[in-house]
Amino acid sequence: MPRRPARGVERRVAGILAATVAASVAAAMAACAHAQHGTPPRALAGTARPDTAMTAPSPMFRAARPRGVSDDAMRIFDGAVVIDTHNDMPTKMLDDKYDPDVRHPAGFGPGQGNTDLPRLQESGLTAEWMSAWVDATYARQQPDGSFARVTRYLDAIHAWVGRHPDRLVFATTAAQVERAKADGKVAILIGVEGGHAIENSLDNLRTLYARGARYMTLTWNNGNDWAGSSIGVNGTRTGGLTPFGRDVVREMNRLGMLVDVSHVSDATMADVLATTTAPVIASHSSARALNEHPRNVTDAEIRAIAATGGVVNVNFFSRFIDPAYRRADDALDATMQRKRAELMRRGPLDTATLNAELAKERRPLEASLPVTPLLVLLDHIDHIAKVGGVDHVGIGSDFDGVTALPEGMEDVTALPRIAQGLLDRGYSAEDIRKILGGNMLRVMRKVLDHAGAAAAPASR
Numbered sequence: 001m002p003r004r005p006a007r008g009v010e011r012r013v014a015g016i017l018a019a020t021v022a023a024s025v026a027a028a029m030a031a032c033a034h035a036q037h038g039t040p041p042r043a044l045a046g047t048a049r050p051d052t053a054m055t056a057p058s059p060m061f062r063a064a065r066p067r068g069v070s071d072d073a074m075r076i077f078d079g080a081v082v083i084d085t086h087n088d089m090p091t092k093m094l095d096d097k098y099d100p101d102v103r104h105p106a107g108f109g110p111g112q113g114n115t116d117l118p119r120l121q122e123s124g125l126t127a128e129w130m131s132a133w134v135d136a137t138y139a140r141q142q143p144d145g146s147f148a149r150v151t152r153y154l155d156a157i158h159a160w161v162g163r164h165p166d167r168l169v170f171a172t173t174a175a176q177v178e179r180a181k182a183d184g185k186v187a188i189l190i191g192v193e194g195g196h197a198i199e200n201s202l203d204n205l206r207t208l209y210a211r212g213a214r215y216m217t218l219t220w221n222n223g224n225d226w227a228g229s230s231i232g233v234n235g236t237r238t239g240g241l242t243p244f245g246r247d248v249v250r251e252m253n254r255l256g257m258l259v260d261v262s263h264v265s266d267a268t269m270a271d272v273l274a275t276t277t278a279p280v281i282a283s284h285s286s287a288r289a290l291n292e293h294p295r296n297v298t299d300a301e302i303r304a305i306a307a308t309g310g311v312v313n314v315n316f317f318s319r320f321i322d323p324a325y326r327r328a329d330d331a332l333d334a335t336m337q338r339k340r341a342e343l344m345r346r347g348p349l350d351t352a353t354l355n356a357e358l359a360k361e362r363r364p365l366e367a368s369l370p371v372t373p374l375l376v377l378l379d380h381i382d383h384i385a386k387v388g389g390v391d392h393v394g395i396g397s398d399f400d401g402v403t404a405l406p407e408g409m410e411d412v413t414a415l416p417r418i419a420q421g422l423l424d425r426g427y428s429a430e431d432i433r434k435i436l437g438g439n440m441l442r443v444m445r446k447v448l449d450h451a452g453a454a455a456a457p458a459s460r
């Protein structure tokens with residue numbers, strides 16, 4: 001089967017094949033961590049490592065410890081409600097026959113991934129927001145293409161959670177997430193990515209809410225009829241909200257559904273912030289001051305999101321956080337565009353053959369891209385905490401939606417390294433727990449658990 005161009009959800013726009021990146025270093029580190037610490041299932045609560053058993057705040061389950069993470073950092077991590085606000089594994093379930101129930105090697109190629117049930121269990125994650133991402137192509141199939149597509153995600157995610165009542169629990173509130181922590185289960189929530197999913201219908205929005213979706217990213221890389229995107233693929237809208245777009249935001253406020261400003265244009269961001277009466281989130285966006293990419297948020301936007309009481313959840317994608325990687329990746333893209341043009345000049349090729357040829361050419365080039373140090377990711381967290389306040393930053397990994405991750409952040413089981421990195425920078429245990437999920441929990445409590453009350457003016 002020809003792989004779709006642009007497999008990674010965050011992958012850019014045009015038809016360059018985003019082929020596999022060999023992640024041998026990361027995979028080796030993961031294998032090492034697992035070999036060293038085993039893979040304690042959640043059911044083994046009470047058989048925790050002796051080094052933390054006496055002092056940790058007695059969670060039901062402790063995460064497997066990645067290499068290089070200290071007792072102190074693990075204690076902080078184990079005591080946190082850890083919430084990741086963006087994960088694209090469902091797209092791999094739908095399109096790549098990815099089996100979420102079995103362990104995969106960490107990586108970006110066929111048969112590899114950043115997330116699956118065994119690794120979620122040992123990750124120590126309390127809650128994972130699974131993305132129901134509607135690709136831009138579905139927007140051209142209106143009526144019904146985009147909404148039908150998002151419905152397939154809801155079906156697939158609910159069915160998956162339903163198969164594992166002992167290990168997963170579907171959640172729509174902060175209270176349910178806290179309950180999952182106490183029960184030693186991983187809470188699964190749904191965020192819809194791409195406002196074209198509702199096909200310009202508030203009724204469709206309400207249906208998504210009724211089926212459990214609790215945030216919606218107003219655009220993807222494509223703008224829609226009522227909101228502009230930061231990228232504007234295929235010449236789609238990049239401006240602000242239309243009057244109907246403001247109605248969408250107000251209806252989300254009324255329902256108790258988080259408004260997600262990741263992917264939107266600066267103009268749409270400004271309109272959302274002027275319209276919303278509830279805290280807004282960026283589910284997977286990093287800091288533009290550190291890497292000039294339109295998908296990242298500016299310092300002014302960080303402050304404005306913080307002023308609503310919301311949270312900017314940092315995206316881990318190397319292209320979004322690391323200028324060195326971005327420049328090398330841009331150069332690689334230019335090379336691939338030339339190769340594509342060359343191949344096309346030689347004669348007519350069917351898409352599958354063309355993509356296969358390009359993938360073959362791309363693979364060795366991708367292997368030469370620089371590896372982003374973990375410190376770069378920590379810089380983004382640190383920056384947003386300093387600009388917006390430590391109460392307004394979180395994590396939105398974008399696992400399984402990207403094609404490159406920082407060294408040591410190869411999959412969901414690597415998250416304790418964030419606790420370690422922040423501890424190394426002098427963050428207090430309390431602040432680290434806020435960043436790992438406490439801040440999102442606060443927003444979820446305010447917006448999701450008190451649906452309807454969100455119509456009151458937002459406050460800090």
Ligand SMILES: [Zn+2]
Pocket residue numbers: 009010193263284401
């Ligand atoms: Zn995205």
